[in-house]
Amino acid sequence: MTGIAQHTGAGTETEGLVARHRDVMMRSAPRPLAVMDHGEGAWIVDVEGRRYLDFLGGIAVNSLGYAHPVFVRTVAEQAARMAHVSNYFASRAQIDLAERLTRISGAGESGRVYYGNSGAEAIEAAFKLARLTRRRRVLALQSGFHGRTMGSLSLTGKPALRADFEPLVPGVEHIDSTLDALEQAMGDDVAALVVEPIKGEAGVLPLPAGYLEGARRITAEHGALLIIDEIQTGAGRTGAWFAFQHDGIVPDAIALAKGIGGGFPIGALVTFGAASDLFAAGQHGSTFGGNPLATATADAVLAEIERAGLVENAERRGRELVEKMAAISGGAIAEVRGRGLLIGVGLSGPSAQAVATRALELGLIVNAANESTLRLAPPLIIGDEEVQAFIDLLTRALEAA
Numbered sequence: 120m121t122g123i124a125q126h127t128g129a130g131t132e133t134e135g136l137v138a139r140h141r142d143v144m145m146r147s148a149p150r151p152l153a154v155m156d157h158g159e160g161a162w163i164v165d166v167e168g169r170r171y172l173d174f175l176g177g178i179a180v181n182s183l184g185y186a187h188p189v190f191v192r193t194v195a196e197q198a199a200r201m202a203h204v205s206n207y208f209a210s211r212a213q214i215d216l217a218e219r220l221t222r223i224s225g226a227g228e229s230g231r232v233y234y235g236n237s238g239a240e241a242i243e244a245a246f247k248l249a250r251l252t253r254r255r256r257v258l259a260l261q262s263g264f265h266g267r268t269m270g271s272l273s274l275t276g277k278p279a280l281r282a283d284f285e286p287l288v289p290g291v292e293h294i295d296s297t298l299d300a301l302e303q304a305m306g307d308d309v310a311a312l313v314v315e316p317i318k319g320e321a322g323v324l325p326l327p328a329g330y331l332e333g334a335r336r337i338t339a340e341h342g343a344l345l346i347i348d349e350i351q352t353g354a355g356r357t358g359a360w361f362a363f364q365h366d367g368i369v370p371d372a373i374a375l376a377k378g379i380g381g382g383f384p385i386g387a388l389v390t391f392g393a394a395s396d397l398f399a400a401g402q403h404g405s406t407f408g409g410n411p412l413a414t415a416t417a418d419a420v421l422a423e424i425e426r427a428g429l430v431e432n433a434e435r436r437g438r439e440l441v442e443k444m445a446a447i448s449g450g451a452i453a454e455v456r457g458r459g460l461l462i463g464v465g466l467s468g469p470s471a472q473a474v475a476t477r478a479l480e481l482g483l484i485v486n487a488a489n490e491s492t493l494r495l496a497p498p499l500i501i502g503d504e505e506v507q508a509f510i511d512l513l514t515r516a517l518e519a520a
């Protein structure tokens with residue numbers, strides 16, 4: 120959670136809770152910016168009663184916003200029926216969700232689904248899938264982010280995050296995000312290429328136009344898997360169910376988490392075609408993976424995204440936000456990147472951190488993905504009111520920074 124500015128106007132209850140947090144939480148946890156209490160729609164309220172418009176969406180997680188009736192009802196009903204069962208047994212919910220994921224991803228009848236509980240676990244499963252090709256080398260992109268467990272960190276191309284934890288899992292090479300670099304690195308000993316369609320943590324950096332199409336061709340020529348990390352871009356956020364679908368390609372696997380659960384922890388790996396035959400019985404698993412509570416909730420969240428047309432809404436509201444930000448005067452916004460409701464706002468002038476600080480004070484949550492980029496990943500449910508409130512608050516934050 121680096122990147123959101125420290126809230127300075129803490130009241131008594133916040134101060135007490137922040138002190139207790141400092142004394143009990145592992146030092147890896149950053150100092151909290153506020154202590155949150157409850158939310159509704161795109162708004163969240165802290166323990167002092169201050170309201171914030173959440174345009175980070177729990178970092179691309181709260182697809183339906185806070186306390187959506189479908190989410191609340193599904194969690195309550197499924198918890199009352201059966202929250203967990205060992206994976207010696209199946210449940211309707213895990214089958215329903217797997218069928219939905221293979222349908223909306225286009226993996227179809229040859230698609231298969233593995234469940235974990237987070238993005239990192241979805242990536243771990245993808246990494247093990249790559250190893251099952253019996254090839255040693257795995258390619259990933261510089262500045263890409265895939266998680267913080269040892270396997271997913273090995274794929275993450277951010278040296279600062281990796282340095283303290285070497286040696287990491289061997290066999291991973293980080294390359295430039297160009298097709299030339301991929302051509303050069305590729306060989307018949309490469310198991311897989313792992314990529315994010317838009318590098319979210321690096322600052323909402325889309326891959327170059329044509330990259331995924333080229334990567335599909337090059338990986339296929341060498342019999343390597345193309346594994347797409349859709350953890351931040353998936354669940355409709357970019358205006359398609361999954362970002363790779365904008366490019367008309369078919370990957371071998373996609374890693375999912377965040378927005379598919381709408382706030383309930385879940386991760387998944389969906390394989391396509393022949394990649395679905397790589398795992399054999401007993402080669403991977405997780406106690407909680409695919410539990411009825413998580414899978415029923417994710418299935419209901421995705422059903423609601425479909426019913427309410429939120430994939431289309433992401434595309435429409437994203438376009439509106441880009442247009443309205445272009446009309447903000449003052450010249451602080453140099454560039455707007457991304458797709459749908461995963462947006463990077465490139466600033467020229469005030470630092471992203473300074474703007475995020477001012478925004479938080481004014482009641483707007485955005486985050487500084489890097490020194491000069493604000494990241495926006497609001498809930499997919501936002502409408503006219505939230506778009507206008509965001510523009511007003513951002514304008515004031517830019518003026519104050």
Ligand SMILES: Cc1ncc(COP(=O)(O)O)c(C=O)c1O
Nearest residue numbers: 237238239264265266348350351
């Ligand atoms: C693209 C991407 N991959 C993987 C992860 C790791 O997911 P998690 O934090 O759920 O382990 C993230 C989290 O930010 C992410 O954005």
